[in-house]
Amino acid sequence: MSMTLSSKALYKSHGQDSSYFEGWEEYKTNPYNEITNPSGIIQMGLAENQLSFDLLESWLEKNPDVTRFKKEEGSSMFRELALFQDYHGLQAFKNELVEFMAEIRERKVIFDPDNLVLTAGATSANETIMFCLADPGEAILIPTPYYPGFDRDLSWRTGIEIVPIESSSSNGFRITKNSIEKVYQQARDNNIQVKAMFITNPSNPLGTTMTNEELSQIIQFSISNNLHIVSDEIYSGTVFNTPSFISILEALHFQKGHEIWDRVHLVSSLSKDLGLPGFRIGMIYSNNKALISAATKMSSFGLISSQTQYLLSKILADKEFMKIHREENKKRLKMRQESLVSGLNKCGIECLKGNAGLFCWADFRNLLKSNTFEAELNLWKIILREVKLNICPGSSCHCVEPGWFRICFANMKEKTLDLAVQRIKACVINSLGRGRDLGNICDAS
Amino acid sequence: MSMTLSSKALYKSHGQDSSYFEGWEEYKTNPYNEITNPSGIIQMGLAENQLSFDLLESWLEKNPDVTRFKKEEGSSMFRELALFQDYHGLQAFKNELVEFMAEIRERKVIFDPDNLVLTAGATSANETIMFCLADPGEAILIPTPYYPGFDRDLSWRTGIEIVPIESSSSNGFRITKNSIEKVYQQARDNNIQVKAMFITNPSNPLGTTMTNEELSQIIQFSISNNLHIVSDEIYSGTVFNTPSFISILEALHFQKGHEIWDRVHLVSSLSKDLGLPGFRIGMIYSNNKALISAATKMSSFGLISSQTQYLLSKILADKEFMKIHREENKKRLKMRQESLVSGLNKCGIECLKGNAGLFCWADFRNLLKSNTFEAELNLWKIILREVKLNICPGSSCHCVEPGWFRICFANMKEKTLDLAVQRIKACVINSLGRGRDLGNICDAS
Numbered sequence A, B: 001m002s003m004t005l006s007s008k009a010l011y012k013s014h015g016q017d018s019s020y021f022e023g024w025e026e027y028k029t030n031p032y033n034e035i036t037n038p039s040g041i042i043q044m045g046l047a048e049n050q051l052s053f054d055l056l057e058s059w060l061e062k063n064p065d066v067t068r069f070k071k072e073e074g075s076s077m078f079r080e081l082a083l084f085q086d087y088h089g090l091q092a093f094k095n096e097l098v099e100f101m102a103e104i105r106e107r108k109v110i111f112d113p114d115n116l117v118l119t120a121g122a123t124s125a126n127e128t129i130m131f132c133l134a135d136p137g138e139a140i141l142i143p144t145p146y147y148p149g150f151d152r153d154l155s156w157r158t159g160i161e162i163v164p165i166e167s168s169s170s171n172g173f174r175i176t177k178n179s180i181e182k183v184y185q186q187a188r189d190n191n192i193q194v195k196a197m198f199i200t201n202p203s204n205p206l207g208t209t210m211t212n213e214e215l216s217q218i219i220q221f222s223i224s225n226n227l228h229i230v231s232d233e234i235y236s237g238t239v240f241n242t243p244s245f246i247s248i249l250e251a252l253h254f255q256k257g258h259e260i261w262d263r264v265h266l267v268s269s270l271s272k273d274l275g276l277p278g279f280r281i282g283m284i285y286s287n288n289k290a291l292i293s294a295a296t297k298m299s300s301f302g303l304i305s306s307q308t309q310y311l312l313s314k315i316l317a318d319k320e321f322m323k324i325h326r327e328e329n330k331k332r333l334k335m336r337q338e339s340l341v342s343g344l345n346k347c348g349i350e351c352l353k354g355n356a357g358l359f360c361w362a363d364f365r366n367l368l369k370s371n372t373f374e375a376e377l378n379l380w381k382i383i384l385r386e387v388k389l390n391i392c393p394g395s396s397c398h399c400v401e402p403g404w405f406r407i408c409f410a411n412m413k414e415k416t417l418d419l420a421v422q423r424i425k426a427c428v429i430n431s432l433g434r435g436r437d438l439g440n441i442c443d444a445s
Helices: A019-029 A051-062 A078-083 A093-102 A124-133 A150-156 A177-189 A212-224 A248-255 A260-265 A289-302 A306-317 A320-345 A373-385 A414-433 B019-029 B053-061 B078-083 B089-106 B124-134 B150-156 B177-189 B212-224 B249-254 B259-263 B289-302 B306-317 B318-344 B373-385 B415-432
Strands: A116-118 A139-143 A161-165 A194-200 A228-232 A264-269 A282-285 A359-363 A404-408 B115-120 B140-143 B161-165 B194-200 B228-233 B264-269 B282-286 B359-363 B404-408
Touching: A019 B161, A019 B259, A051 A124, A051 A320, A051 B078, A051 B359, A078 A306, A078 B053, A093 A116, A093 A320, A116 A289, A116 B140, A124 A150, A124 A264, A124 A282, A124 A289, A124 B289, A139 A150, A139 A177, A150 B289, A161 A177, A161 B124, A177 A194, A177 A212, A194 A212, A194 A289, A212 A228, A212 A248, A212 A260, A228 A248, A228 A260, A248 A260, A248 B150, A248 B306, A260 A264, A282 A289, A282 B194, A289 B124, A306 A320, A306 B306, A320 A359, A320 A414, A320 B264, B019 B194, B019 B373, B053 B318, B078 B249, B078 B264, B089 B115, B089 B306, B089 B318, B115 B289, B124 B150, B124 B289, B140 B150, B140 B177, B140 B318, B150 B161, B161 B177, B177 B194, B177 B212, B194 B212, B212 B228, B212 B249, B212 B259, B228 B249, B228 B259, B249 B259, B249 B264, B282 B289, B306 B318, B318 B415
Parallel strands: A139 A161, A139 A194, A194 A228, A228 A264, B140 B161, B140 B194, B194 B228, B228 B264
Antiparallel strands: A116 A282, A264 A282, A359 A404, B115 B282, B264 B282, B359 B404
């Protein structure tokens, strides 16, 4: 017998086996291309923001020395950066990041760069916070629906348990006091130690921001039950419509001086707001010095390339450019979302009213053969294989109500989005006319 | 009572409290600078390779388009790279990395890019392999002396145990069959499940490469006891003198077809060979498909910036340049090491005969007041605070014999190395002449 690997390495349910990741794999075998493969699958499962790259490209054209490691006086930054591996990060970069975070929050919150930890993407930031907050077997509460990758990111290597909080369309998937208390009590009854409440605000997959009421409930509940709060705010720069975004740190102002201040931890990133997932820029912000100290040490396992820290410190420092980018980006996101929503509406598909994110949360319940997750998965397969769109079924986001899908709108050209809507229209309208026999009548071409 | 953090976050003995890290902290308070602080502490505790940056800088001057995201035909790579977050890594980069690894091993070993996992530095590579091989409470065997950071990197978050294998100066700190069997038996007697043997070849801190005999013993022992072998070969490109380097994969050729092939895993990096620790380029190589699959998924927690993957793929692809860099770098390392060794010899300090690495393993036993680690630490403090050199005491590398120190020679200018040797000379020669009363007679200026 050969010596086996660890139970983690052999674990088969780390969330990468969900339909979310399956859809990606299938997409890769037949990706849409305007010219070379016009009947291929259109990728609408990827929460990327490609809408404002032209602005960044112009900036780079105008500032060639930045990428070339040139200092203003002409000497080279190269060796300095090549050697820089301090896990505290480049100070100039952290100074700019906290400014960026404050601007996104309309300066209702300000940040101290000393309370910031840099990580190779938000994936790493989230896992690091889990390592810092909970021991294996301890739990966190997460409102559903949530990002499918969290099962992997938050619990795979840390060994912590995820306790989902249910929500339903009846109140727009809002979190209620009852829903939180119900699962918390169940966890207690099962002798599970709950350490934290984990929220995503703006929500992925809902595309909505949390209300002041929701945030207050979460804060009150966490105070009463001595919990930490982790707020994943990586979509905070994508809020393109009213109501405006309220960060957990803004909502916390009413609790100034309370010990809860030390138990609130924020995750941020440049992957969604600036559309730079390839550059792996994530961060943790917390007032808890012990957590910041431990997380900084842990950041050794996923530091950001100094080359990339330097480049972004220069882009973010151009305040005039950043203001234009922020405003233009929001404008473009808004147009895209409205275009998708109105297209879907014309097919009889309603969307949850959203104001943020790179996706719509669409209601396909009318198209289900039965009110089950089996029917949802069947519909998903038809949409993937016949309609040729890769969208994300609600079940992979742990939604408890069958028939909801997340549809991304910012990772493609406008023309491609229009084509996707046409495909849905051709298919769905026919289908509805013929009594939901969707699979047979869709034209795959 | 406020809700506490996890036991990992509160853990106080993750290896960052050793004199190795302490010395760094003290160095930062008073760093040597030729002009502004000529009596400051000289940093000789940092295994950096600054000797060949001029070559890389010239390359960058000659290839300005690479850093500017320009493709050969003039269009921009920017958005492509900004979006690229596939955890399989840039194929072009992986193809060049396996070529680089083969060249360093004089093509006695060749590598398949599909068996490579990219990680944000070797720190992350090592931890990832541990997560893949062992469950919390299981153990790995590591020959001493070893890199002080391993206590943090290998066991802090993974919960695995490190079982040190003793070695002594009597045979030049070589690993023997007896020393391995002794600790393995002790672990078994204590009901500790040993999963792997972990070696560093070339050795940090010894600056030596492993002999064929040592490698054969390790392989035979691992076959007999059903263990994995992890070989950290991040210094493989620094072998500047004979005997030549033998990779574990070269030594394994004699076992072709044996199942041990699936249990050998290699760690590599560009931090030491090219001197780019700031760029965070590490990697895992293994023939074990299950481990590669799990490690690839885990690499989500520490991906390399696509900007940096792209830059390095271009540098490595310039084979002519890489050949010159490899040869010149070795020549310069050899000169530096010989200069330090001869300087120390003149002070009556012998070094272990080394042929690799960025440091010497120096024998200060004659200067100890007693044959204890207390005396070693006292001497270390004198050298740090009076002689003003930050070097690394053997005890922080878990050496079992007091009086050995690791002294780095490639992270400074030649002039600075000369000054460091002068400082030692001034101090040590006086001290020896006056009966080892080192502390009182050193001139701190």
